[in-house]
Amino acid sequence: MDIKMEEIENALGYKFKDKNLLKLALTHKSATHSNKNCYERLEFLGDAALELVVSKYLFVNFPDLSEGELTNIRSAVVCSQTLSDVAEKLSIKNHIIFGKREKMEKFNENKFILADVVEAIFGAIFIESGFDKLEKIIVNLLKPYIQKAISGKLFYDYKTKLQEIMQREGQKEIAYKDYEIIEKKYFKSELFVDDKKVSEGYGSSKKEAQQDAAYKFLLKMGEQEE
Amino acid sequence: MDIKMEEIENALGYKFKDKNLLKLALTHKSATHSNKNCYERLEFLGDAALELVVSKYLFVNFPDLSEGELTNIRSAVVCSQTLSDVAEKLSIKNHIIFGKREKMEKFNENKFILADVVEAIFGAIFIESGFDKLEKIIVNLLKPYIQKAISGKLFYDYKTKLQEIMQREGQKEIAYKDYEIIEKKYFKSELFVDDKKVSEGYGSSKKEAQQDAAYKFLLKMGEQEE
Known part of the structure; x- marks a missing residue:
């Protein structure tokens, strides 16, 4: 296996059974000829899985918050800024597989792409190991952001x-x-x-x-x- | 237990361990003095759970659809029309707990409220029995709508x-x-x-x-x- 991918797995605390799934989650569409061979489908799935994990965490841990407050805090937590921070932690930058042109144009620095890749990785874990496993990993990664959001440091509507x-x-x-x-x-x-x-x-x-x-x-x- | 609630459980194929949770999912805010004693928080959770179930179903069963197609079909499936149809199947109408005024104003006929209650019930099952159990119930209920969406009868973007x-x-x-x-x-x-x-x-x-x-x-x- 690619040594770079091991670095990501170690930071996640998760070993992929199917290494090709992680590779798919790291592949930008510029590197393929088909939308199906890039991270976009996994991102679609991971985005929904991430929303549910954060929703459940907020629902369970903050029984006094109204639906509106829950929604606002969830938006503050699940945003490109949080996810590109997580991408940093996971050392995703420089490991994304781009087509040549895009690589030169430094798409690597694009925080929206970094956020998409993080969601795609969540999607890959979800499809491989189910909701409960993914939940543990996401809560572990996002707890500090949720706490910041709750204490109002991150969150502003x-x-x-x-x-x-x-x-x-x-x-x-x-x-x-x-x-x-x-x-x-x-x-x-x-x-x-x-x-x-x-x-x-x-x-x-x-x-x-x-x-x-x-x-x-x-x-x-x-x-x-x- | 209320005989009406049993009717809903039979249609769902799910028995609530905590009957108060189902009651909460059926309670409109007009019947309470606090946002926390109505279905809204459960609806917040159920909405996210429903999105993930449908996302996974589409991801797994339609490997040739692009992210954009998956997103469009998911929106066509997860909409008030589908959910108020499901509410009909589950005999939810007339079982929603309203404040008096609202009852008179026939909120019961409001399809957005019916859809919200269905989501709240999904949220209640998710919190009580987890993702896998909820997934089976939702797939069972929504399969015909997903198939219609895919074959283009329901779906139009x-x-x-x-x-x-x-x-x-x-x-x-x-x-x-x-x-x-x-x-x-x-x-x-x-x-x-x-x-x-x-x-x-x-x-x-x-x-x-x-x-x-x-x-x-x-x-x-x-x-x-x-």
Whole structure:
């Protein structure tokens, strides 16, 4: 086996029975001629598995949080920033298999791709060893992020904050106009207050892009520190 | 035990060890003074569990589908329409515990609430008996919907269809402006083509509202039959 893959396994605390599955989770689509031979399908699965693990952890450990609070904290935990931090811990960077051109363009530094690969690895563990095994691994990796989110250091729901401020100012209408930038795999969201565009944000999901747009407008209004 | 609850258990093929958990899954917030004594937290959990079960089923059974196809089919399967159909099968209607006012207003007929309760029941089974048990129950209930989605009878991705048509017509810009109608618990999405509003749609998620808006505009253009 590739020595690099062993490094990832050691950091995960998990040995893959099928090493090709880990290799698939590390393969960017630029390295293959088919969507099926890259990490994307595993990422689809791992993303859903990660959501459920974090949902269960929050549900069980925080019986006093409402559905809305649970949802907000889960979004704060399951985001590209957390996952690219995890990618760092797992030494994934530099081990992703790219096509030549992309390698030169330093896709390796792209935190969205790092986050996708982490999800794909979770998907691979889930399909190979089931939910309970994956749960242990994810809880172990993400516990510090969940605790930060709960204690409010990581978590900030800018959309809610903005809504509260706008309501104080007399029911201004807020709307988000979302764009999916498919080529580059990110989302852009424009924030409108009373039909006037006031800011725009970016992220790896619509939710993140909207939070970013709300954050930027809060900054502009002086309601938020950087 | 309440005879009504037994009816639901028989339809599910699952006996709750803790009958209070099923009761919680059936309790609308109008019947309680606290968000924690209604189905909402269980719905949060069940929603994520349902996504993972369907994701795994599609991943395992359709190795030739791309991530994008898997995502589209999953959205077609996991929607209020499917879940309110399932609610019908499980005889959930009329067994939901409402506050008096809401009962009179026939919330019982609201398909979004029916869908939420089904998710809450899934959440309750997951927390009581784990992923593998829930998986069997959901696959059993949803298999016909997944098969319909795959064979294209249920599934129609209007957003993609619209995008393809607009591209044929020379790169018109499409944007969705989303509103969350919190009070009534649904989403509204306005569809803009080259900055001109052309339609609006409604649904229980942003995704559904955007699909509905795209569908309505396709109808208008005569590109889609009702």
